[in-house]
Amino acid sequence: xxxxxxxxxxxxxxxxxxxxxxxxxxxxxxxxxxxxxxxxxxxxxxxxxxxxxxxxxxxxxxxxxxxxxxxxxxxxxxxxxxxxxxxxxxxxxxxxxxxxxxxxxxxxxxxxxxxxxxxxxxxxxxxxxxxxxxxxxxxxxxxxxxxxxxxxxxxxxxxxxxxxxxxxxxxxxxxxxxxxxxxxxxxxxxxxxxxxxxxxxxxxxxxxxxxxxxxxxxxxxxxxxxxxx
Ligand SMILES: CC(C)(COP(=O)(O)OP(=O)(O)OC[C@H]1O[C@@H](n2cnc3c(N)ncnc32)[C@H](O)[C@@H]1OP(=O)(O)O)[C@@H](O)C(=O)NCCC(=O)NCCS
Numbered sequence: 001x002x003x004x005x006x007x008x009x010x011x012x013x014x015x016x017x018x019x020x021x022x023x024x025x026x027x028x029x030x031x032x033x034x035x036x037x038x039x040x041x042x043x044x045x046x047x048x049x050x051x052x053x054x055x056x057x058x059x060x061x062x063x064x065x066x067x068x069x070x071x072x073x074x075x076x077x078x079x080x081x082x083x084x085x086x087x088x089x090x091x092x093x094x095x096x097x098x099x100x101x102x103x104x105x106x107x108x109x110x111x112x113x114x115x116x117x118x119x120x121x122x123x124x125x126x127x128x129x130x131x132x133x134x135x136x137x138x139x140x141x142x143x144x145x146x147x148x149x150x151x152x153x154x155x156x157x158x159x160x161x162x163x164x165x166x167x168x169x170x171x172x173x174x175x176x177x178x179x180x181x182x183x184x185x186x187x188x189x190x191x192x193x194x195x196x197x198x199x200x201x202x203x204x205x206x207x208x209x210x211x212x213x214x215x216x217x218x219x220x221x222x223x224x225x226x227x228x229x
Contacts, residue, residue: 029050031102032059033046035102036049036053036056036104037049053108054088054089054090054109055089055105055106055108056104057089058085058091058108059099059104061082061085061089062082062093062095065081065082065085065093066095066097066098068081079094079095081095082094089108090108090109092111092112093111093113094113094114094117096115096116097113097116097119098117098119099113099119100119101121102121102122102123103122104124104125105125105126106126106127107126107127107153108127109128111125111127111128111129111130112130112131112132113131113142114131114133114142115133115141116133116139116160117131117142117143117145118143118144119131119145120146120149120165123145123147123151124149125151126152126153126155126171127153129153129154129156129157130158131143132156132157133159134158134176139160140160142159142160143157143159143160143161143162143163143175144160145162145163146164146165146166146181147165148165149164149169150169151163151168152172153171153172155172156173156174157169157175158174158175158176161175161179162178162179163178163179164179165181167180167181167184167195168183168184169184169186170184173186173187173190174187174189174190177189177190179192180192182195183195184196
């Protein structure tokens with residue numbers, strides 16, 4: 001037993017050293033950690049963020065599993081591993097979902113993101129958000145979320161609807177129709193209105209960060225840390 005644990009620890013340490021020797025992995029880690037700091041004023045220590053944000057662990061795992069999902073033979077293992085990730089992080093992201101950069105899930109627990117969901121860059125979700133389907137057909141049946149969108153705790157966005165860039169979905173809203181860019185959607189069913197305050201993703205009512213991401217990380221290829229964890 002002890003021998004197996006030591007072997008696993010040595011393998012993990014070796015993989016970490018190899019991973020961190022790759023500049024793409026280091027840049028990706030830096031971008032993800034900066035996103036956490038920008039979105040969550042409680043995040044002050046990168047090491048603590050690295051080990052204690054299940055939302056970030058879930059997105060790392062998803063990037064690797066999404067890559068696996070692109071291959072026919074990888075689909076079953078990707079699906080099974082995504083369920084293991086759900087058990088570990090409380091976040092269920094179908095490996096088929098397409099997710100942009102600087103995605104952040106705060107508090108993480110209970111988030112469900114369906115297979116045909118598409119999420120732009122600089123999107124932030126809170127716990128208990130569902131991007132769900134309303135159809136049993138194997139077609140595009142989940143939402144499309146634009147760039148710089150904030151989705152409040154407990155919100156449900158259902159069906160192949162579009163939430164436009166720079167919009168916000170209020171906590172506990174149920175969205176079943178398109179949301180225009182620069183709008184807020186609140187209530188059940190969600191009423192859409194022009195956004196009153198400038199609520200960019202990550203600045204929920206002025207609580208979280210300064211919103212739109214800086215472009216300083218724009219031009220490098222994301223290399224998934226999960227590939228070497
Ligand atoms: C919707 C939200 C993004 C604010 O958007 P906004 O465009 O700035 O909207 P405002 O604050 O100007 O509010 C507009 C109206 O919607 C109402 N409203 C705001 N949030 C609402 C919500 N979640 N549910 C129902 N109504 C809501 C306001 O009372 C206001 O109503 P009024 O026009 O009758 O006065 C914000 O209220 C929200 O829900 N953020 C999510 C925060 C969150 O989940 N935090 C979790 C931290 S753990």
